[in-house]
Amino acid sequence: MSNNVDMSPDEFRKHGYELIDWIADYFENIxxxxxxxxxxxGDIKAKLPKSPPSKNESMEDIFNDxxxxIMPxxxxxxxxxxxxxxxxxxxGPGVLAELLSAAFNINGMVWKSSPASTELEEVMMNWLRQMIGLPENFWGIIYDG
Known part of the structure; x- marks a missing residue:
């Protein structure tokens, strides 16, 4: 096992598929x-190592953990x-959207930092306003810490 904290695209695909399968099984059997x-x-803490690992853990070990x-x-x-x-x-669509958002690693705090994020949020908030029957002059910004 290497000390590289990232993974190759092939490893990412393999473990990504495994994680999506795990999540689908979780949703199906919740x-x-x-x-x-x-x-x-304290039960969870007692099962975790007292010190950080000195090398990467295998994904198999992480899934087992x-x-x-974690699940209990x-x-x-x-x-x-x-x-x-x-x-x-x-x-399911929300989880996949979070995955995509995490992959982009954006900070959509202002238009310049992420025009696509800012404009998509504005349009979707307008859709939400329409869906719940609020008047056109009702608008705002959602702040999320």
Whole structure:
């Protein structure tokens, strides 16, 4: 295993497909998970190394850690029986859009830093305004920290 923190395009494809398959299986079988985590404070920390790894972990080990360490500590907001707070369910298209957004690694804070992001946001916010029946003079900016 190399100490390179990035991966080749072929490795990215391979592990990307594996992750998409994992997510699709998660969405398909979400009802099999408990809605709330059945762990105690500190359980996750106790299973994680005390020091950072000295070399890269294999993706197989990372996927195993997700299943064995992370998943038991998850509250499953997409679970059909999750009724707390606000249920902001992730959709397949939303997850794929987040993946694309992460790949672009943009900061759409102003038009100059990302014209496409800024203009797409303006159009989509106008669509949202129309979809919920607000008047044309109703507009604004969503600030997300």
């Amino acid at each position: 009802e099999e998970y408990p809605v709330l985590a059945k762990i105690n404070p 997700i299943d064995k360490i 500590g998850m509250t499953h907001w997409n679970h059909p029986k999750f009724m707390a707070y606000f249920n902001s369910t992730a959709s």
